[in-house]
Amino acid sequence: xxxxxxxxxxxxxxxxxxxxxxxxxxxxxxxxxxxxxxxxxxxxxxxxxxxxxxxxxxxxxxxxxxxxxxxxxxxxxxxxxxxxxxxxxxxxxxxxxxxxxxxxxxxxxxxxxxxxxxxxxxxxxxxxxxxxxxxxxxxxxxxxxxxxxxxxxxxxxxxxxxxxxxxxxxxxxxxxxxxxxxxxxxxxxxxxxxxxxxxxxxxxxxxxxxxxxxxxxxxxxxxxxxxxxxxxxxxxxxxxxxxxxxxxxxxxxxxxxxxxxxxxxxxxxxxxxxxxxxxxxxxxxxxxxxxxxxxxxxxxxxxxxxxxxxxxxxxxxxxxxxxxxxxxxxxxxxxxxxxxxxxxxxxxxxxxxxxxxxxxxxxxxxxxxxxxxxxxxxxxxxxxxxxxxxxxxxxxxxxxxxxxxxxxxxxxxxxxxxxxxxxxxxxxxxxxxxxxxxxxxxxxxxxxxxxxxxxxxxxxxxxxxxxxx
RNA sequence: GGCGAGGUAGCAAAGUGGUAAUGCACUGGUCUGCAAAACCGGUAUGCGCGGGUUCAAUUCCCGCCCUCGCCUCCA
Numbered sequence: 311x312x313x314x315x316x317x318x319x320x321x322x323x324x325x326x327x328x329x330x331x332x333x334x335x336x337x338x339x340x341x342x343x344x345x346x347x348x349x350x351x352x353x354x355x356x357x358x359x360x361x362x363x364x365x366x367x368x369x370x371x372x373x374x375x376x377x378x379x380x381x382x383x384x385x386x387x388x389x390x391x392x393x394x395x396x397x398x399x400x401x402x403x404x405x406x407x408x409x410x411x412x413x414x415x416x417x418x419x420x421x422x423x424x425x426x427x428x429x430x431x432x433x434x435x436x437x438x439x440x441x442x443x444x445x446x447x448x449x450x451x452x453x454x455x456x457x458x459x460x461x462x463x464x465x466x467x468x469x470x471x472x473x474x475x476x477x478x479x480x481x482x483x484x485x486x487x488x489x490x491x492x493x494x495x496x497x498x499x500x501x502x503x504x505x506x507x508x509x510x511x512x513x514x515x516x517x518x519x520x521x522x523x524x525x526x527x528x529x530x531x532x533x534x535x536x537x538x539x540x541x542x543x544x545x546x547x548x549x550x551x552x553x554x555x556x557x558x559x560x561x562x563x564x565x566x567x568x569x570x571x572x573x574x575x576x577x578x579x580x581x582x583x584x585x586x587x588x589x590x591x592x593x594x595x596x597x598x599x600x601x602x603x604x605x606x607x608x609x610x611x612x613x614x615x616x617x618x619x620x621x622x623x624x625x626x627x628x629x630x631x632x633x634x635x636x637x638x639x640x641x642x643x644x645x646x647x648x649x650x651x652x653x654x655x656x657x658x659x660x661x662x663x664x665x666x667x668x669x670x671x672x673x674x675x676x677x678x679x680x681x682x683x684x685x686x687x688x689x690x691x692x693x694x695x696x697x698x699x700x701x702x703x704x705x706x707x708x709x710x711x712x713x714x715x716x717x718x719x720x721x722x723x724x725x726x727x728x729x730x731x732x733x734x735x736x737x738x739x740x741x742x743x744x745x746x747x748x749x750x751x752x753x754x755x756x757x758x759x760x761x762x763x764x765x766x767x768x769x770x771x772x773x774x775x776x777x778x779x
Numbered sequence: 780g781g782c783g784a785g786g787u788a789g790c791a792a793a794g795u796g797g798u799a800a801u802g803c804a805c806u807g808g809u810c811u812g813c814a815a816a817a818c819c820g821g822u823a824u825g826c827g828c829g830g831g832u833u834c835a836a837u838u839c840c841c842g843c844c845c846u847c848g849c850c851u852c853c854a
Contacts, residue, residue: 350854353854356854471782501851505810527852550848551852581854624791634790677793678792681793753812757814767814775816
């Protein structure tokens with residue numbers, strides 16, 4: 311592909327080309343889910359955006375190494391596993407499986423490596439030891455270990471938070487949570503290792519500083535070092551992770567290695583629902599299952615999630631799912647029309663007439679622009695007017711674009727085989743007979759009757775079909 | 780208060796220094812007994828408000844208003 315992906319980088323605030331450091335494979339890390347419940351569509355917005363990033367890189371001919379962690383130990387997983395009366399392992403395994411199932415139906419490419427925090431405790435301990443040895447961390451009086459923020463001069467560079475603001479925020483939090491400030495040298499210092507507490511139950515591990523568990527920020531740093539090394543291409547997550555999570559990762563990693571870390575930062579903006587932040591109290595926290603119960607498929611959800619640029623907030627509504635359904639139908643019909651002219655679908659590695667859409671994707675993943683361009687091209691080049699050769703190229707290009715967006719076309723509703731109940735079929739036949747007899751009144755009555763039963767009639771010259779409303 | 784993102788048609792959402800993609804919805808036509816489906820069209824003199832720069836701004840600059848996110852563990 312002539313076009314290379316450029317992405318906005320949070321750290322430098324510039325749009326830069328994404329090129330592998332080693333000249334071969336793009337190696338990137340994504341902060342994964344905390345597995346204490348079903349992921350909601352807001353979580354998936356981030357994962358879908360990352361998925362498209364990967365697909366664009368791969369479609370451009372560059373292989374990737376995709377690492378995404380599973381957070382399976384933290385306050386929430388421990389708390390909720392106890393509520394559920396399960397061991398932490400069993401509890402998080404269940405939700406990890408659910409997460410994987412959701413990823414599959416959303417057509418997300420599985421990461422090449424998916425490490426879990428619990429499985430990497432020795433790695434985390436080793437990193438803490440290094441940080442203590444070189445003076446960036448210290449054991450507090452409570453048996454926890456803290457990172458000394460003051461020892462890292464670049465702290466705050468990613469989030470652009472000034473020292474003064476960090477203190478302000480931390481002191482408010484301290485008074486709010488009644489933090490014992492004597493255990494830490496500074497309020498801004500954060501935990502690398504958390505000393506065992508009674509409420510942790512059986513969830514603790516031995517360490518040189520006593521029993522406890524790793525701090526949340528550390529796992530990513532430790533696993534990145536293990537699977538991607540000190541230096542890697544790109545790091546991604548939701549915008550809310552910029553501070554403190556990613557800021558802390560940078561501090562931990564740069565101070566325990568040679569000062570290198572991610573070369574590019576990609577952050578995905580949040581999804582709002584009906585204009586408001588998603589929250590349990592507002593009752594607007596949708597999971598894939600919630601939407602499936604309302605009759606919406608995963609590809610429809612995926613379409614909605616990619617319909618706004620990843621860097622800007624996107625508003626989700628149920629109406630947008632209806633809109634997505636129609637749009638997908640339109641794409642499916644275009645593909646069907648092309649297949650009528652050019653039946654053999656070959657896996658294309660070029661966008662063909664959709665070059666503009668491909669270019670837009672390569673320019674900071676402009677998915678909405680690319681989709682608009684795809685429709686524009688379809689509107690302009692009428693499939694029916696194309697030669698066999700042109701149709702082949704176009705169908706290949708459409709296929710290339712849809713694969714890159716990870717959109718699997720649904721069956722065309724009007725043609726989808728549906729089981730029509732016998733009584734409905736009978737009514738429909740009676741209506742057809744009445745119509746043939748030019749008994750319009752009876753025909754219309756029967757049609758209305760069918761409609762109120764949830765079935766629509768579609769007539770053609772030769773006969774009729776019945777489809778669910 | 781600080782930092783960041785954003786305000787474009789009924790809904791959603793791209794984009795550009797020269798006069799606004801696209802999807803849904805709506806609507807006109809063809810077709811149909813009438814519809815539905817399908818196909819072909821139409822729909823923002825306007826891009827938060829006020830100034831400025833320019834031959835020309837929605838697009839650049841300044842000020843203001845509003846929305847959202849983050850400011851210690853929320854994707």
